[in-house]
C-alpha cells in the first residue's frame with residue numbers, strides 16, 4: 205500500500221472539560237462513507253497518534269475496496285490510556301465530534317474500544333456501528349475478523365503447502381484480544397498447535413483456562429512456528445524481525461503489520477509469504493457494513509466467506525505476474541477505486 209496518498213480530511217478534536225484529545229482521519233469517500241474503528245491508545249506523542257491514524261485510515265480505503273463493500277476509508281484515535289481516562293462523558297464528547305462530520309466518517313471499535321463504548325458514543329451520534337445487539341448493533345466484530353483471518357490462512361496454506369490441512373501446524377498468535385482469542389479457537393478446532401503471547405496477563409489467563417494445550421510464549425517472531433499471526437499492534441515486521449522470523453506464512457489481523465512496504469520483499473527473499481493485512485482482516489468491516497446497511501447475517505457471512513477466494517486470487521495474480529502479494533492486492537483496490545472515479 206502506498207504511503208504517500210493525500211487524505212480528504214483530518215480533524216483534531218479537543219474537549220477541555222473531559223480531557224478528550226482525538227484525531228479523525230478521512231482518507232477517501234470515493235466508494236462510500238469513510239468507515240473505520242476508533243483506537244484508544246496511550247500514544248507517546250500527538251505526532252505518533254497522527255502517523256497511526258493516517259496509516260490506519262488509508263488501510264481502510266484499501267480494505268473496503270478489496271472486500272467489495274461500498275465504503276470509503278477512515279479511522280480515529282483517542283490519545284490516552286483507556287484504563288485511566290475512558291469515561292462516559294469523554295466518550296459522549298467524542299461522539300459529538302463524530303456527529304459533527306455529518307456521516308462522512310462512521311466509527312466502530314478497535315484496540316482500546318468495545319461495543320459498550322460504542323453504545324455510549326451512539327448516545328451522541330447515529331454514525332456508529334459495532335454496537336451491542338441490545339442497542340441495535342451486531343456486537344463485537346472480533347469473531348468475524350478472526351474468521352476472515354482463518355479463511356485467509358487456509359487459502360495461504362493451500363497455495364504454499366498444497367493443502368489447507370492445519371493439523372499439527374504450529375501457529376503463533378501474537379495478541380489474544382478480541383480477534384486473537386477467537387482465532388485461537390478456530391485454530392484449535394482445525395487441529396493446529398498454537399502458541400500465544402500477550403502483554404496483558406489476564407488475556408493469557410483466559411487462553412489457558414479456555415484452551416488447554418495451548419502454549420504460552422513471549423516472543424512469537426523468534427518462536428519455532430509455521431505461521432505467524434500478528435493480532436496485536438502493527439509495525440511488528442521490520443528489517444530486523446523479518447530476518448529473525450521462522451514462520452513460512454504471515455497471516456494475521458493486526459493493521460499495518462509492515463513498518464514499511466519494502467519489508468514484504470525482505471520476507472519474500474527468505475521464502476516467507478505475507479498475506480496483506482487489509483485483505484485478511486476485513487471480516488469485521490464486512491460485519492459492521494452489514495449493520496450500517498441493514499443486511500441480514502446470511503449476506504454478511506457470504507461476503508466474509510469470499511475472503512478465502514480473494515486471497516487465493518491474489519496468490520494467483522502474484523504467481524502469474526511475478527509480483528508480491530501486496531502489489532497484487534493494492535492493484536485490486538486501486539482498480540476498483542479508479543473505476544468508481546471514471
Ligand SMILES: NC(=O)C1=CN([C@@H]2O[C@H](COP(=O)(O)OP(=O)(O)OC[C@H]3O[C@@H](n4cnc5c(N)ncnc54)[C@H](O)[C@@H]3O)[C@@H](O)[C@H]2O)C=CC1
Nearest residue numbers: 315345346349379381382383402403404436457458459488
Ligand atoms: N477488532 C476487529 O474486529 C479488528 C481488529 N483489527 C486489528 O487487529 C488487531 C487486534 O485487534 P483487537 O483484537 O480488536 O484488539 P484488542 O485490544 O482486543 O487486543 C489486542 C491484544 O494485544 C495485546 N498486545 C498489545 N501489545 C502486545 C504485544 N506487544 N505483544 C503481544 N500482545 C500484545 C493486548 O494486551 C490485547 O490483549 C489490531 O491491530 C486491530 O487494529 C483489524 C480489523 C478488525
Ligand SMILES: O=C(O)CCC(=O)C(=O)O
Nearest residue numbers: 240241312313345488489
Ligand atoms: O472491524 C471493525 O469493527 C471495523 C473495521 C475496522 O476498523 C478495521 O477493520 O480495522
